[in-house]
Amino acid sequence: MRALHRLSAAEVKNAGPGKHADGGGLWLHKRDDGGAQWFLRVTVHGRRREMGLGRLSDVSLKEARLEAERWRAIAREGKDPIKERDRLKREAARSDNTLRTVATDAFEARKAELRGDGKAGRWFSPLELHVLPKLARVPVEEISQQDIKSALSPIWHSKADTARKAMNRLSIVMKHAAALGLDVDLQATEKAKALLGKSRHKPQNIASMDWREVPAFYETLNEPTVTHLALRLLILTGARSKPIRFLSLDQIDGSVWTIPAELMKGREGKTGDFRVPLSTEVLAVIELAKPHSRDGYLFPSARKGVISDATMSRLMERRELPERPHGFRSSLRTWLSETTDAPHEVAETVMAHTTGSAVERAYRRTDFLEQRHALLERWADHVTGKGTGKVVKLA
Structure with missing residues (x-):
């Protein structure tokens, strides 16, 4: 066996990125991001095994050496130290x-x-x-x-x-x-x-406002408050509440808002952000919201963090309206169906819905950004009372 205890405490503290041997199969791996972990290399039945012994921030050099000797002894008995550790965990769980x-x-x-x-x-x-x-x-x-x-x-x-x-x-x-x-x-x-047995519960759809009535409601959101401005953006973009509440200035580039995947329903933990084209009205609302921004977020709460999920709903409750903010997505989707000639896949992409099979999506190399921009610009015209009432054509 090679010499043991090659590293000193100072060397452990000051070592640069890379793998550093202490001897006897004990290694310290320092990463470029500053993190560091201990691991042990042993050979059992001709097969090399590597087992983690903990982070440097949790396990000192002395403790790592004691752990290494413990598992080297297990390996000398012809036992796989990783399997043995798992076995001991299972026994502890049984207790x-x-x-x-x-x-x-x-x-x-x-x-x-x-x-x-x-x-x-x-x-x-x-x-x-x-x-x-x-x-x-x-x-x-x-x-x-x-x-x-x-x-x-x-x-x-x-x-x-x-x-x-x-x-x-x-x-x-x-x-x-x-x-x-x-x-x-x-x-x-x-x-x-x-x-x-089968549940007797019958889910109820969230009440939505008729798209024809949205302009009159939008007109009442005339105060430059966080709640009014957030609700205006929710109506104009068709986005869900969470991306609106966590909207930050660094997500906006010109007339495009890129929503991180972790803020999108169904995309948590996945790659693939979602781009939202911003109409002229949306950009104007964002300018009104900027004075409220804190820590980069456009819609901060009065105390800490961002406004709650219920903030916009309470506004509608206080007005004794049966509809809720999420229902404006249905308003937009119905408007798209009844007043535009938008193809199904474009209209569904406006709503951030997935369309087509996995194969179709793999070959589709567009998110219809330009078509969606035109549609949302016309939707903003309708919402602000500037619409013509004619069918919106994408051609």
């Missing part, structure tokens, strides 16, 4: 395998896949609110379809979407438990669905 513990572990394992590392809590909240209050202390191996039915029956018909999410999350947790080596019933959630 505390309540649903809450396993659910929390499953959540931690999936954080990287979730928007903002799941900090908003939306992934975990259906479990936290509707399953864990009854089943948190139950060993996951003992959970049956009857237990799941009992937990979700109060909301199965009244809050169908939440119940569906809770059932989905619970299924993921059960699969995670199985991956840990626990003897769980992977069919428990499907059996519970059979016991609960």
